[in-house]
Amino acid sequence: MPVRMCVVCRGRFEKAELSRVISGDDGEIRLDKTGKAQCRGAYICRECxxxxxxxxxxxxxxxxxxxxxxxxxxxxxxxEK
Ligand SMILES: [Zn+2]
Known part of the structure; x- marks a missing residue:
C-alpha cells in the first residue's frame, strides 16, 4: 500500500485514508476520487x-x-465516498 504525506499535519497515511484535493484545468478545486488525475494535488487526511x-x-x-x-x-x- 503506497503511503503519502498529509499536507496539513505531515503525518504519513495509506492512500485510502487520505483525500486527494486537486486544482483542475478549469481552476476548480475538488476531490480527485480516482486518485489518477494528472494535475497538481494535495493529500489531506480525514481529520485535517x-x-x-x-x-x-x-x-x-x-x-x-x-x-x-x-x-x-x-x-x-x-x-460521500
Ligand atoms: Zn493530517
Whole structure:
C-alpha cells in the first residue's frame, strides 16, 4: 500500500485514508476520487480536512484564495465516498 504525506499535519497515511484535493484545468478545486488525475494535488487526511479551513491549508498548497464554500464542499464530497 503506497503511503503519502498529509499536507496539513505531515503525518504519513495509506492512500485510502487520505483525500486527494486537486486544482483542475478549469481552476476548480475538488476531490480527485480516482486518485489518477494528472494535475497538481494535495493529500489531506480525514481529520485535517475538517480543520483545513482554519489553517488555510489549501491556500498554502495551491497558492491561491480558497473560499469557505470550497472547504465545505470538499468535506461533503469526502463523506460521500
Ligand atoms: Zn493530517
Amino acid at each position: 480536512l475538517k480543520t483545513a479551513e482554519k489553517k488555510r491549508a489549501l491556500e498554502r498548497a495551491f497558492k491561491r484564495r480558497v473560499g469557505h464554500e470550497v472547504y465545505e464542499r470538499l468535506i461533503r464530497e469526502a463523506e
